[in-house]
Amino acid sequence: MAVPNAVPWGDVPRRDQLFVLVTGTNSGVGTGIAERLIDEFLVKRSLTSHLILIVTTRSKAKSQQIIDILRKHVRKAAEAKKLRGRAGPSYDPESTVARIHLVGILVDLCNLHSVYAAANLLKDGGSPAAGSNCPSSVRVPRLDSIILNAGYGNWTSLNWWGLFVQLVTKGIPISFTWPAFKNAAKGTLVDPLTGRVLTKEQAIAEGRTSAELLGETFTANLFGHYMFAHALLPLLRRSPEQLAEEALSPARIIWQGSVTVGPDEYSTSDPQGLRHHDAYDYVKRLNDILVFSSTLPKPKPLATAYLLGEDNNDGKNNSDKLVAPRMYLTHPGITNTAIFALPFTLSVIWGWVMYLTRWLGSVWHVGSPYNSAFSPVWIALEEQSRLDDMEAHRSKWGSACSRWRGTLGAKKTEIHGWGWDGRLASHPRGRPAESETGFLSRDLGRRQDAVELTQDALAEFEEQGAECWREMERLRAEWEERLGVRTAASGDKIALAA
Known part of the structure; x- marks a missing residue:
């Protein structure tokens, strides 16, 4: 797909173009990711390279607001001494500003019509953008990374007695890293064809069936992204020719997870977390x-089908000719954002508590949304050869920092049933790397209930993974049919549910 010369990057060699999409940039970590991505790109990439940064929000007003914020950030970054020193005495800040292109699109992850409309805008053109150096209509030729950051906690209040008990029995670092005192709305539903949110009682009163609705937290945090990424496959898949002739790397799907996830948060009997007391951690x-x-044998066929899909033009499966995008998982550590809205006074107190928690030994309290953006931005910009050497796709990378200086790094995070990287400690590559020292050491930031990975736990993880993939693919097929973007045969549906 050719890029029209009308776009500002149209005459730039493809190897000097980087297309990155970030969801949930309204505020908080999403804004931090966008700002950090700009800064790191300008420092690490060549002085001739161009960044096309696509940010998503749910309203035109928010889209214009974030574009204005980022445009100011670009100009500030262009004036930085570090960049001037890198470019030499003839440096012109305007040349740097001209290499960052900002595009805003509207996406409501709880409204699947909105999800597919946004994907179609990027594939076919007509995406709204804002301001100078941003075209009014754009069709991107590819996406190099998508950072699936948007999230919704659905928390309602704090359990103050629970907070007191956890502080007394567990201490400050554990209490404020893995809090057990958040109250969340339970069983909240959404109509994914309209985005309308309903309580369970409203759904019953209106005679709505479970087949017509989805869990709100499940859809906002995971399923909306799951559908969005699949709809963007034509921009994420690579042909062997692209990899060879254009010196491109496989695209990256970067999921934003959470450090607060516990070992027993998920059950296949409640796939959307409607009965769980904290659906956010459940979905994460x-x-x-x-x-x-x-990548495990039993789930792999379903995952491969999801990541390659069918060619949108002729309906034929071209999986043998295409290179699938690679999935990575990061998390932002602990920061202060609007995902859990606090009154102003409590927000200020929480800011100081985060520093106290870090000084008491937590590696996860990074302090700001900009710092929280470290791990996803690192994955998005790192050389593919380096990620491959580290086998970065096998680990969950969290934004972490040192106790006193606040030095940032991407730290491996242990996962129940998967361990650090899906390997037993006895495996030759199951031991910590030489770089895992200091605040990146595996001994720091572990849950109290963490246990070493066993073969039985890994086998159970694989079985659970196969069930999860079957359910997600079943839901995708069902809702694509309802949206009119898929005509599935009954045999296909039976195969997915088997």
């Missing part, structure tokens, strides 16, 4: 299972 556990089980 499902996210862990989907990503890391995707």
Whole structure:
């Protein structure tokens, strides 16, 4: 697919173009990711390279607002001494500003019509953008990375007595890393064809069936992204010719997870977490299972079908000719964002508590959304050869920092049933790497109930992964039919549910 010369990057060699999409950039970590991506790109990539940064919000007003914020950030970054020193005495800040292109699109992850409309805009053109150096209509030729960051906690309040008890019995670092005192709405539903949110009682009163609705937290955090990524496959898949002739790497799907996930958060009897007391952690556990089980023998066929899909033009399966995008999983550590809205006074107190928790030994309290963006931005910009050497796709990478200096790093995070990288400690590559020292050491930041990976636990993880992939693919097929973007034969549906 050719890029029209009308776009500002149209005459730039493809090897000097980087296309990155970030969801949930309204505020918080999403904004931090966008800002950090700009800064790191300007420092690490060549002075002739161009970044096409696509940010998603749910409203035009928010889209314009974030584009304005990022445009100011670009200009500030262009004036930085570090960049001037790198470019030399003839440096012109305007040349740097001209290499960052900002595009805003609207996506409501709880409205699947919105999800597919956004994907079609990027594939076919007509995407709304804002301001100078941003085209009014754009069709991107590919996506190099998509950072699936948007999230919704659905928490309602704090259990103050629970907070007191956990502080007394577990201490400050554990209490404020893995809190057990958040109250969340339970069983909240959404109509994914309209985005309308309903309580269980409203759904019953209106005679709505379970087949017509999905869990709100499940859809906002995972299923909306799952459908969005699949709809974007034509921009994420690579042909062997692209990899060879254009010196491209496989695209990256970067899921944003959570450090707060516990070992017993997920059950296949409640796939959307409708009965769970904290659906957010529940869904994030499902996210862990989907990503890391995707390479195991039993779930792999379903995961491969999802990541390659069918050619949108002729309906034929071209999986033998295409290179699938690679999935990575990161998390932001602990920070202060609007995902759990606190009154102003409590927000200020929480800011100081985060520093106290870090000084008491937590590696996960990174302090700001910009710092929380470290791990996903690192995955998005790192050389593919380096990621492959590290086998980065096998680990969950969290934004972490040192106690006193606040030095940032991407730290491996242990997952129940998968361990650090899906390998037993006895495996030759199951031991810590030489770089895993200091605050990146595996001894720091572990849950109290963490246990070493066993063969039985890994086998159970694989079985659970296969069940999760079957359910997600069943839901995808069902809702694609309802949206009119898929005409599935009954035999296909039976195969997915088997």
